[in-house]
Each structure stands twice: as C-alpha cells, then as structure tokens.
Amino acid sequence: MSVILRAHNLSRVYPARRGSVTAVDGVSLEIGRTEFVAVCGRSGSGKSTLMALLGALARPNDGSLELEGTDLLKLSRRELSRLRAKRIGFLLQTNSLLPGLTALDNAALPGILAGDSHGQSYDRARHWLSRLGMDGRWDAFPQELSGGQQRRVALARALQHSPALLLLDEPTSNLDPRAEEEILNLLREFRDERRIAILAVTHSDNLASLADRVLQMSF
Ligand code: ADP
Ligand code: MG
Helix, strand or coil: CCEEEEEEEEEEEEECCCCEEEEEEEEEEEEECCCEEEEECCCCCCHHHHHHHHCCCCCCCEEEEEECCEEHHHCCHHHHHHHHHHHEEEECCCCCCCCCCCHHHHHHHHHHHCCCCHHHHHHHHHHHHHHCCCCCCCCCCHHHCCHHHHHHHHHHHHCCCCCCEEEEECCCCCCCHHHHHHHHHHHHHHHHHCCCEEEEECCCHHHHCCCCEEEECCC
16 A cells, blocks of 8 residues: 555654643554544543644654655755645644635635635635535635534635645534534545545544544553
C-alpha cells in the first residue's frame, strides 16, 4: 500500500506552570493513500495535539513527518502553508467558521485565499455544500445554522481543495443522531470511493466502525 503520511517518533511538550506536559510522546504511524484511520482515546490523551502535528499546524519538539515523501519539518512557513492548503483538509474540534461570512463564503474561502479564481472556488463550495445536504442554506450565517449544519459547512471548507489527506477532530461530537448520520454517510462514501486518506479522532463507535484501522491513544 502506498503511504501518504509517515510520522516517526513525534513528540510535543507544552510548558505548564509546574514543569511541562508531554501531550504526545513518541508517536509513529503511517497512513495509506486511501486508508481510513480512526484515533480513539480518553479526553486529554493528546489526540487533538497529534492531529495538529500531523496536519503541520503545530511543530513537534521531536520526531519526523513526511507527507507524500516531502519532509514537512524542513519547509519554510510559507512553503508549509502552501502545501497544507493544497493537500490537507482540516476539520478542527472547535467551530472555526467566520461569523461575518455566509455558509457559501466560508466554504469558498480557502480557494480565494489560495488565489484560485472566484468562479472555481465558488463552484467547488457549492458542490460540497450540496453534497453535504446544505442546498438552500448557502446564504445563512453560521449563527443561523444548527451545530450539525455548521459542522457540514466546516467540512465543505475542508474539502474545498480536494485534499489528499483529510484530518477530522471529533467530526460527530455534540451532534444529534440525524446530523451524526449525515456526516457518517458522507465519510462512508469517501471510504468507498477510495480517493482520499482520512484520519478521524472520535469517541463514536459508529464512526470507528467505518475505519480500516483504529488506533488507540493512551496516556
Ligand atoms: P485530547 O484531544 O485527547 O483531549 P489534547 O491534545 O487536547 O487531548 O491535550 C493533551 C494534553 O495537553 C492535555 O493534558 C492538555 O491539557 C494539554 N494541552 C493541550 N493544549 C495545550 C496548550 N496549548 N498548552 C498547554 N497544554 C496543553
Ligand atoms: Mg481533542
């Protein structure tokens, strides 16, 4: 199986009032190009920190990280953000939609910021919003949407660039069963299409059961 992401011995230490907290302690993993991997573990076990490291949103204190053969830790900030914008889609644990922008504008934003044409970015935003069942709510602002709808807009935004690697931090947490099912259905379709690698942190057995592999984060 061809590997898209290879992490070796990643560690991340946060300074704390007394000493320090080792949130991620020597994690090594490989993700296949079309693999769906779930990461489970108790709250505080370092899952979000690991996701930030794997998506190169945070720098590890130690270890190495390769995306499609490129050593991410050797890139300049600018090269890194360009690569991230092209190849990685990120759904953060906290709502990160911009409150002053509509659902459509939020979903199109990564394309616009990357310098893609307006038309192309908005076509893709409409495509993903529609596929996520958000037809008719394009003009809504985030605060006018339910939690599940906001999550879908954030997912449409993460998919704006047709990323090769999709990193999802608890994509179904705090959703009602119907909203959870909609996200699960989409992830199931992605898995079956086998065009993208997915790594999802989750507490949901339903989501974990979709994965090819379940990794456990322990303290
Ligand atoms: P999880 O997502 O599994 O709940 P996190 O990665 O959010 O775990 O946190 C792992 C550990 O690192 C926790 O002990 C948390 O308190 C600590 N931590 C997380 N982010 C920070 C930060 N920015 N500064 C200091 N400590 C942090
Ligand atoms: Mg977390």
